[in-house]
Amino acid sequence: xxxxxxxxxxxxxxxxxxxxxxxxxxxxxxxxxxxxxxxxxxxxxxxxxxxxxxxxxxxxxxxxxxxxxxxxxxxxxxxxxxxxxxxxxxxxxxxxxxxxxxxxxxxxxxxxxxxxxxxxxxxxxxxxxxxxxxxxxxxxxxxxxxxxxxxxxxxxxxxxxxxxxxxxxxxxxxxxxxxxxxxxxxxxxxxxxxxxxxxxxxxxxxxxxxxxxxxxxx
Numbered sequence: 030x031x032x033x034x035x036x037x038x039x040x041x042x043x044x045x046x047x048x049x050x051x052x053x054x055x056x057x058x059x060x061x062x063x064x065x066x067x068x069x070x071x072x073x074x075x076x077x078x079x080x081x082x083x084x085x086x087x088x089x090x091x092x093x094x095x096x097x098x099x100x101x102x103x104x105x106x107x108x109x110x111x112x113x114x115x116x117x118x119x120x121x122x123x124x125x126x127x128x129x130x131x132x133x134x135x136x137x138x139x140x141x142x143x144x145x146x147x148x149x150x151x152x153x154x155x156x157x158x159x160x161x162x163x164x165x166x167x168x169x170x171x172x173x174x175x176x177x178x179x180x181x182x183x184x185x186x187x188x189x190x191x192x193x194x195x196x197x198x199x200x201x202x203x204x205x206x207x208x209x210x211x212x213x214x215x216x217x218x219x220x221x222x223x224x225x226x227x228x229x230x231x232x233x234x235x236x237x238x239x240x241x242x243x244x245x246x247x
Contacts, residue, residue, distance in 0.1 A: 074160040078170045085174025089216035090181060093199040097121055097189050100201070109203060116205055122213045123197040128221060136183050136196045143180040147173065164231050171224035178217030 100110065100121045111118040126133035150169050159165045181187070185195040200213035 070155050070160045074154075074163070074166045077163070078154060078160065078166050078173070081167055081170025082173035082177065085171055085216070085220045086177045086181075089174065089178035089220070092216050093178075093182070093187070093201065096201040097187075097199055102189055102192055118203045118205070119201055120203040120213055122200045123192060123194075124200050124213070125194070125197040128214075128218055140180065140183050143176050143183070146176055147180075150176075162231075164227060168224045168227035168231065171220045171227070175217040175220030175224065178215070178220070 096119060100108070100119065102121050102123060109118040109120045124133075125136050127135075127139050132139070150173055154160045154166065154169055159169065179198050182198040183196060187195055187199065189195075189199075198215065198217075200215050200218075202214050202216075202219075204211040
């Protein structure tokens with residue numbers, strides 16, 4: 030038989046537990062939303078990336094092959110086939126440097142940097158999650174096409190009569206304004222520049238959107 034004292038103790042403990050539970054419920058922080066991070070890359074993003082890279086690289090290699098088979102290489106000669114007289118023309122040259130002729134003589138270094146850049150792009154897209162952004166996917170596809178197009182040349186997978194050192198990049202687009210002539214370039218260079226420009230534009234757009242969202246939250 031439970032004594033009056035024991036019954037009072039049990040009742041008191043029960044009330045204390047209810048009070049503690051109620052207090053914990055009032056003071057507990059609100060549950061935060063769980064953000065699910067997708068583990069698989071969207072098939073559409075992968076298709077856009079690889080299709081952009083393949084198309085860009087194929088256009089670069091095809092135009093270089095056709096232009097150099099047609100015009101050959103004329104070192105030291107001003108042999109320009111003008112599309113727009115004095116402004117836009119075709120002039121073949123072999124570049125043993127980087128983009129637009131910078132870093133001459135370091136072709137082997139640019140081969141290594143190209144592989145590093147490709148690894149970085151793949152990681153950014155398919156591990157860090159950039160593939161979920163359509164514009165980033167397209168821009169990085171263009172950059173990949175440009176990297177692979179010029180890497181193909183730097184690895185020497187081409188031949189032109191009269192050229193013994195094939196560790197350079199085949200350039201053929203010439204732009205001139207008056208006395209000034211821009212360094213010759215190719216489709217791969219154009220892909221690299223346009224892709225990089227899209228990345229910069231995307232960065233500014235994302236920053237502006239974030240700033241606007243922050244201002245609204247205030």
